[in-house]
Amino acid sequence: MKQEFKAHPLMILSLIKPFLFVLILPVLKGAVQYLIYRRITGVFTLEAAALIVMLLAAFLRFRSFSIVCGKNGVKIREGVFLKKTSYIAVSKLSSVQTVQNPLDAVFGAVTYCVNTEAGKKGKTDFKFKLSLKNSKKVSELLYGKSDYTAVRFSFVKVAVMAATTSSAVTGMIIGVPIINKAGKLLGLALDSILLNEINNVSGQVKSYFPPIVSAITLIFLLSYAVSFVYSFLKYINFKLFLEKDKLEVRSGFFVRSRTSFKKSSVNDVIINQTPLMRLFKRYAMKVSVGGYGNSKSETAVLVPSERRGNIKRQFMAYFPFLIPGGRLLHAGRDKKTKSRFLYFPRLYFCIATAAAVIPAVIFPKFARFILFLYLVTAAVLLYYSYLCIFDFRFGKLRIGDNIYAQGIKGFNTYEFYCPKENVGEIKIIRTLPARKYGTCTVTVSVRSESADSVTVRHLDYGSVKQNIFEVYNIKV
Structure with missing residues (x-):
């Protein structure tokens, strides 16, 4: 049975929000000046007329909007003079998100976001205002009634x-x-x-x-x-709600957010550790969901902070279908390979030292400031060297029914899990030294609007070719 839902009147305010500083506030400022000084300028008259036109256009767009939920999909209609109707199968939805700010809470409304993988990069596909009551009905029609197990984080x-x-x-x-x-x-x-x-x-x-x-x-x-x-x-108030085939993340204090998505919409899972997390011996688990939110990274946090043992158990409980298999590939553990991992840190140290010494000699009055910059750069390069040693010891790749990789990205360490069907590209890079030693660097990119990618360095070239052939039947 089809059900149609109309937009909440607060959608008018959300449509004119982009003109807040360029039109609305100047008009209000002009109105206050009129009340005090009894003067009206020509600019104020023009701004007020433009605001009236904008309000009328926003009202017409609000009245023309509707979302119709059917058995296997949704229909979203919008537009005043140019009518636009979008049809989306429920199976193609990647996530739905509700966001409620303090003003929404006062008027019983939410911002409702519908996302697919077909939308523009870094932009919500459909974003509109619904009443809180209607938003719950729409979510229930799209994903069914909820029967969650709640996980709360302190x-x-x-x-x-x-x-x-x-x-x-x-x-x-x-x-x-x-x-x-x-x-x-x-x-x-x-x-x-x-x-x-x-x-x-x-x-x-x-x-x-x-x-x-x-x-x-x-x-x-x-x-x-x-x-x-x-x-x-x-x-704050972070909670994770688990169901057999679906996940829901809730968080926020002043602005409350609730995001639901099916496990099948997850492109990949990453367990990462930032530099400060390494200090506290904590990890975070994140998932990449196609079309999720306004962020280009499309990343939703599932576990904000946990010890390694706990977060690995949670991963196996939430995503048992992503447990990796296949042959383990890693760089050689000899001194020559370790020296190759440390090649760039050594090179950068030499460049940084030269870049500090030469200006300090030429401009001695700035020597203390240059020393400060050099010490900061040296600290960063020391940490980068530590990460390169970590990559040498723990960097690895498994290509099987699921892809698994461990290594470094930027200044973070990570573990990456992805179904092989979600891989968009496997890139093999061979420099001249890599050809000499029979090795290569492998980059795996996930298919999505803003693809996650992982890189594992100095793997045996022959083993990588054989592994790709066995899994994808592609000769490299």
């Missing part, structure tokens, strides 16, 4: 994950636009005020290095704090 585990996955760069990406927009709205140069305060504080710190080093350090610490708070609030 406040401490969520805090550990937030602390170990946050970064200063993420904090800057989040914080800088907020400061700029808030400054424009208030008519203040908030960025200049903040930088002046940072300079004042850093100038009071006594150190061998120049004051700019203290300022940079303080900026990075503040950015990291912003990233931590954002990540913590995003994943």
Whole structure:
């Protein structure tokens, strides 16, 4: 039996949200000025007229929207003058997501997202407002009634994950636009005020290095704090709900998110460990789901923080069909192979040293600042060397009914699990030294909008060719 659901009126606000700073707030500011000074400018009249047109267009789009749920699929209709109807089979849905912010909670609405693997990269396929009651009915019609086993994660585990996955760069990406927009709205140069305060504080710190080093350090610490708070609030109240063929992830404090997807929609599973996670001896388990959310990575966190033994048991319980088989391939464990793994760290150390010594000799007044940069670079390269040794000792690949790989990616270590049917490409790279030693580097890429990929280095070329032929019947 078909059921039709209309959009919630809050969809009007979500449609005009992109014009918040360029149209809505200027009109409100002009209206306040009129009430105080009894003056209307020509710009205000033009802005008010444009806002009325935008509101009318948003209202018509809201009225034209509907989602119809049938036995084996959904039909989504939208558009005013140009009518667009999309038909999606239930079997082709990769995930559905509901997000509720404080305003939605007041009016009993949610943002409902329907995702497939056919959409644009890094963009939700269908995003609209539904009432909370209707959103539950739609999810029930698409995935059936829920019969979950709930797994809850403590406040401490969520805090550990937030602390170990946050970064200063993420904090800057989040914080800088907020400061700029808030400054424009208030008519203040908030960025200049903040930088002046940072300079004042850093100038009071006594150190061998120049004051700019203290300022940079303080900026990075503040950015990291912003990233931590954002990540913590995003994943607080984290819960995982398990069913035989389906998973549901719930999290959030001010903005609550609930994402459901079938296990068959999972492209791959990654158990990774960031540098700070290595310090706490913790791991996180993530899955890549086609079309999931607004993130280009399409990654959903299943286990925020656990010890290795616990997370391996959870993996086998949640995804028993991904337990790897096939022949184990790994690099040789001899000293010559270890030296090849450490080739790039040694090269980068030489380049960094030369890049520090030459400017320090030419510009002696900047020697202390250059020394600081060199020490930071050396610390990063030391950790990179440690990861290369980890890759030498534990890097491995299994190509069978399921693909399994262990190694490093960036500054993280990972374990990768994927059905062989989900592999889009296996790339074999052979440099001149690799040809000399009969080895190769293998990169496995998953088929999805934003494919995950894994790389295992210095494997025996003949064994890789034979393994690919046995599993895929492809001669390399």
